Amino acid sequence: MTTASDTIPHPARAELELAAVLHALSDAHRLRIVAGLAAGIDPRTCGSFTLPVTKSTCTHHFKVLREAGVIRQRQEGTARLNTLRREDLDARFPGLLDSILASAAAA
Amino acid sequence: MTTASDTIPHPARAELELAAVLHALSDAHRLRIVAGLAAGIDPRTCGSFTLPVTKSTCTHHFKVLREAGVIRQRQEGTARLNTLRREDLDARFPGLLDSILASAAAA
Numbered sequence: 052m053t054t055a056s057d058t059i060p061h062p063a064r065a066e067l068e069l070a071a072v073l074h075a076l077s078d079a080h081r082l083r084i085v086a087g088l089a090a091g092i093d094p095r096t097c098g099s100f101t102l103p104v105t106k107s108t109c110t111h112h113f114k115v116l117r118e119a120g121v122i123r124q125r126q127e128g129t130a131r132l133n134t135l136r137r138e139d140l141d142a143r144f145p146g147l148l149d150s151i152l153a154s155a156a157a158a
Numbered sequence: 159m160t161t162a163s164d165t166i167p168h169p170a171r172a173e174l175e176l177a178a179v180l181h182a183l184s185d186a187h188r189l190r191i192v193a194g195l196a197a198g199i200d201p202r203t204c205g206s207f208t209l210p211v212t213k214s215t216c217t218h219h220f221k222v223l224r225e226a227g228v229i230r231q232r233q234e235g236t237a238r239l240n241t242l243r244r245e246d247l248d249a250r251f252p253g254l255l256d257s258i259l260a261s262a263a264a265a
Contacts, residue, residue: 069261070186077181146257154176154251
């Protein structure tokens with residue numbers, strides 16, 4: 052059965068590209084989102100982040116992160132839940148996410 | 159004495175911003191430039207890189223890298239020489255450059 056959540060496209064691990072991942076992380080708001088996801092274990096909705104941007108801009112940031120393979124999104128009813136693709140990122144780009152999160156935390 | 163090379167603006171180490179550095183590295187050509195600079199010890203000119211782009215695009219890529227603090231540029235006669243700001247990057251963002259270079263090399 053195909054559900055709505057199946058239709059959200061995600062690149063496979065082997066398809067992740069370094070330049071695209073770095074681009075997705077090259078924005079202060081998106082860095083905050085990723086740091087927030089990395090700090091917890093539960094999926095989070097866009098609205099759970101208190102970013103000084105409109106809802107549509109927030110949605111855009113999550114889309115950029117998903118399309119680069121940084122996060123995974125799934126639909127549950129009216130909520131779109133987001134999780135960090137840490138295992139995929141660590142497998143493809145060892146040490147990259149940790150160094151970026153550490154640098155973001157120190158900023 | 160103020161020379162032409164003094165007028166090329168560079169951010170100080172303390173001014174380097176993670177998002178700007180990641181943006182500068184979020185392009186396949188700029189990743190190649192940085193990998194090339196990291197692999198050698200000598201300053202290199204824009205023209206020493208065989209990138210499939212026009213000279214003006216190459217100049218643009220170096221400007222983006224310089225403005226983000228990834229490289230240092232100095233003018234010697236008609237040549238603009240480029241070096242990687244490895245010490246500054248390693249001091250501000252420990253492990254970041256190495257993880258990016260390793261990921262770029264593995265791609």
